[in-house]
Amino acid sequence: MVSRIHLGHVFHLAGAPLVTDAANALVSIPDGALVIGDDGRIAFCGERAGIPSQYQSAPTSDHRPGYLLPGFVDTHVHFPQTYAGDSYGGGQLLEWLTLCIYPSESRFADENVAAQAAIEFCNRRIAAGTTAAMVFGSAFPHAQDALFTETQRRGLRIVSGRGIQTTGPAAAARLFTSEEDAIRLTREEIDKWHAADTGDVKSARLHVAIVPRFSLAVTTQTLKGLGELYDSVRDRGVYFHTHLNENNRPGTGEVDATKERYQVNSYLDTYDGKFLPGSAVGGSSLLGRRSIMAHSVHCQDVELERMAETGTSISHCPISQQFLGSGTMPWLRTVASGVNISAGTDFGGGDEWLIPQVIGAAFKVHISEPGAAGVSMHPAEMLFIGTLGGARALDMEDRFGNFDVGKEADFVVIDPSRTPALQAALTYGARSDDAVMARDQTLFALLMGIRETSIAETYVQGRRLQ
Ligand SMILES: [Zn+2]
16 A cells, blocks of 8 residues: 545544543644555644645545544444344333344344345445444354454454343343353354454454343353453453443333342442442452443442543443433533543444434433533534544554544545535534634534435545445
């Protein structure tokens, strides 16, 4: 690969800000240029007029008047729900799982269904500009093989692991394994696919996670076994991913059901090694800087503090929370804890593949929070949870997430002309006389208005994905 220049309006968050400092880190370069080196890394990000002389003769892709944004990072999406978007079953989380999701996921027992879904899943990711993702996997090893194989072939990044389930309702029976197989199959997946593409976790695009569906789907024996397994693979850069505090409908919600089953003080304790009655220690913690908790809508302060302390991240999934009636993660209280927040589609609990739609939903739900909790997210905060915060959640912020020189060049090209409503808003929308406010207004209109049609090109490590 030779060096290449990409021209367009650049937006990104420079450096390594916290979400609370995203506005100060926001970079907007209307007549901007990205120069991608022959190593697939960012060699230059700045004004077109300032391209260093050694690159000026490089071939140029002129995307003007389009936009260049960091690739979107989806930190919670379900591969075996590829065909389960907009599933109607009546009821909230636990009813929907039983009536819609367990039957859908069970179909992946068929190798042809799984192989076809792997292609569709990668198609949707590339179309949505989702360059990196934490992918909740299928229970079936052949389906995970199909997913990793297709993901590698297409050039996407992935962290994924088979969905572990050792107990649950009869509708999920095909997804269960024995206690021994739960550990054995997870270990085999790690050995087969973790950094399988390059052999080095630091350069790999394929990574494996340990992924129990949630505490209700496993037992204390499973949690103990997974803790031992995680202890044995932490130093290899393996991840942990699951659901936390998603639905708290009184009496029948997942939060109450979990606390009742385990007799613990907090839901998080079940993942923190404290899964015995009274939150007594029964095994090793699964938390850490490569652990992502999806949802975290109904957390106690002590849970948020523990996640922040351990470097565990939240995947915030507001579209899913609307779809399943799960409530709203309190934005200000969650941010105040210091925990890192990223964005997840939770497809098919959410019914959108696009991270820009997720961060648009985040804006809408947080401005609608009651009283003083209601807040207008800054567009830089929205960009943060969809890009840099996601890279941080995946513990790969040093590799991608923004356009700092030396990072691997993951980016999307937004062409508003492919989406007339977006183009009209960007062309004719009124803007403030204040330059900073005008910049923020343009970014907001862009993020809110992006649809799948708007995403013209998707790049990972400087290579365009097809
Ligand atoms: Zn989910």
